[in-house]
Amino acid sequence: MVSLKQEPSVGTSTASVKLLPFTPEIDAAWNRYVRDHPSGTFFHLTGWKRVMEKTYSYEPHYYYALRDGRIVGVAPVFLVSDWMTGSRLISLPFATYGGICADDSEIEKALARELEKLAEELKVEYLELRNRTSADLSGYHPISRYSTFTIPLVSDTGALYRSFPKDIRYMIRKGEKAGLSVQHGNEQIEVFYKLLTINLRRLGTPAFPRELFEQLLGEYAEQIDVTVVYKGEEAVAAGMSFFFRDSMQPYYVGSLDEAKTLAANNFLWWELIKRAAKSGCSTFDFGRSKNDSGNFDFKKKWEPRIEALGYQVRLIRCTLLPNVSPANPKFQLATNIWKKLPIGLTRALGPRLVRWFP
16 A cells, blocks of 8 residues: 555545545655556556547546555546547556556445446446456456467576477577667667558558657656667667566567568567566566467467456447457458558558547
């Protein structure tokens, strides 16, 4: 639990616990709680709140639970609205992990009720909690669409390498034999962004705004790593990774079409794993992938621990479970058209469209 110097005087009482809206005064205490809580993630930190506000103009509704002057739970959520899908509350947009962190199930349920009350007042279509593990909440539907992948790390990178399947070791050696090299540093953000947008167009996905990455670096400079793989002078693959507690998670990855021939993606992941191990991390988080997708199969080859993500949705106005992912078959025609557009056009239009798919 995290102590506060002053107890706010507004809020709703639930037994001995007060449920209160976020104010700037509790920013530091909120982040301490998130870092200390087992379910706290990089995305629960208030930096994500500011990045989402400034980049996409989403409306935050952050609540916390207070008992005896101490934070005992947090519930971050955003109101996301557009003409195509209507309004919904999401915890958290563009995040692998989200949902409620609380000291016990009663506080968790109290915070959930507060979010449900807000959802009814705002007349949204649904409330989505992107929990890593399903919460014990009634009236919610599971969304069993995604999994996450992790491997344990040790400081001996030689032992790590030997622990991988032989096919992965072969691809790493192939990249080394191709003469690939790597550079680390946040100053490479422009190179990274170009590769990312190329990759997104290849997938038929709208490009993220350049401002997103500027805001991330502004909020999390010490928790972000930008790594670029080069073939001679040409950048062929790159990734932006997040550090949180004892874990490193590559979150945005991009590459040229020829990266596959060079085994540059395998080489990149191996370089990131080594960087995480040398930084003292005990876990490497490959991140989220849609089940039965190409990314799922790629990550599975590293023989990680695979966890089904416990996302949950409470329907408010709509009657069918939502699927606004660009991977939805309903968007297949648009996806195929997007893949054929000039890269410059996708970079210009993408940031206006991607906010519909948080």
